[in-house]
Amino acid sequence: EVQLLESGGGLVQPGGSLRLSCAASEFPFNTFDMTWVRQAPGKGLEWVSVIHGRDGPTYYSESVKGRFIISKDISKNTLYLQMNSLRAEDTAIYYCVKGALCDDWGQGTLVTVSS
Amino acid sequence: DIQMAQSPSSLSASVGDRVTITCRADQGIGNALGWYQQQPGKAPKRLIYGTTNLAGGVPSRFSGSGSGAEFTLTISSLQPEDFATYYCLQHAGFPFTFGPGTRVDFK
Numbered sequence: 531e532v533q534l535l536e537s538g539g540g541l542v543q544p545g546g547s548l549r550l551s552c553a554a555s556e557f558p559f560n561t562f563d564m565t566w567v568r569q570a571p572g573k574g575l576e577w578v579s580v581i582h583g584r585d586g587p588t589y590y591s592e593s594v595k596g597r598f599i600i601s602k603d604i605s606k607n608t609l610y611l612q613m614n615s616l617r618a619e620d621t622a623i624y625y626c627v628k629g630a631l632c633d634d635w636g637q638g639t640l641v642t643v644s645s
Numbered sequence: 646d647i648q649m650a651q652s653p654s655s656l657s658a659s660v661g662d663r664v665t666i667t668c669r670a671d672q673g674i675g676n677a678l679g680w681y682q683q684q685p686g687k688a689p690k691r692l693i694y695g696t697t698n699l700a701g702g703v704p705s706r707f708s709g710s711g712s713g714a715e716f717t718l719t720i721s722s723l724q725p726e727d728f729a730t731y732y733c734l735q736h737a738g739f740p741f742t743f744g745p746g747t748r749v750d751f752k
Contacts, residue, residue, distance in 0.1 A: 567689075567743075574730075575681070575689060632679065634691075636688065638688055
C-alpha cells in the first residue's frame, strides 16, 4: 500500500519560510511524478505544484510561482516543498500526492501563517 | 489558466437516489478530467481519471462521462458513505485546476 507521510507544517510569521517534507514508500518514487495540493480552512482544493519523474520539469500555480520550490531527493524517497515569502493566504493543509493525476494522497500537514 | 465550474454547489439526497454532478471547463480539455471524493475530516480520494476510468477499489455505482468542456459524475444509487464533497480536476494543461466542489448531504 502506498505510504505518504507529510511533515514540517506549523505556525510561521508572514514573510517567513517553511519547508515541507513527504516521505514516500511502497512505490517506485524515483520514476513517479509528485504533486502538492493545498486546502485552506473550510475551502476547496487548490493545485499547487508538480515535479515530473526523477528530476524533471516543475510547474506551479500562479499564486505560488516565484515563492515556492518543489523538489525530490531520490536517495531519501522524499518530496519537498520549500515555501518562502509566506502570506496569510498560504494558510492551509498541504497534501502530498502521488502522480500528476493525483492517484494517492497523504493525510496532510497544516501550515498557519500568522503574526 | 483553465477555469473549472461545478454545479450544483450543493445538493441534498437520500440513500438510493441517483445523483449527477456537472463540471464545465472554460475551454476544451479533451478527456483530461478526474473526479475526487473528500469525506469530512479526511484526505481526498481519487474516484475517476481520464473522464471515464474508475480508479482501483472504487465501487461501480460511480461513473463518469463527457468530453471537450462538459463532464458529469454519476452515482447510480447513493450509499451512506457517499455523503461527501466532490471535486473535478482538469489535467489538460498546467497549472492543473480543481473545480470549486459539490457538497452532497442528507435530505
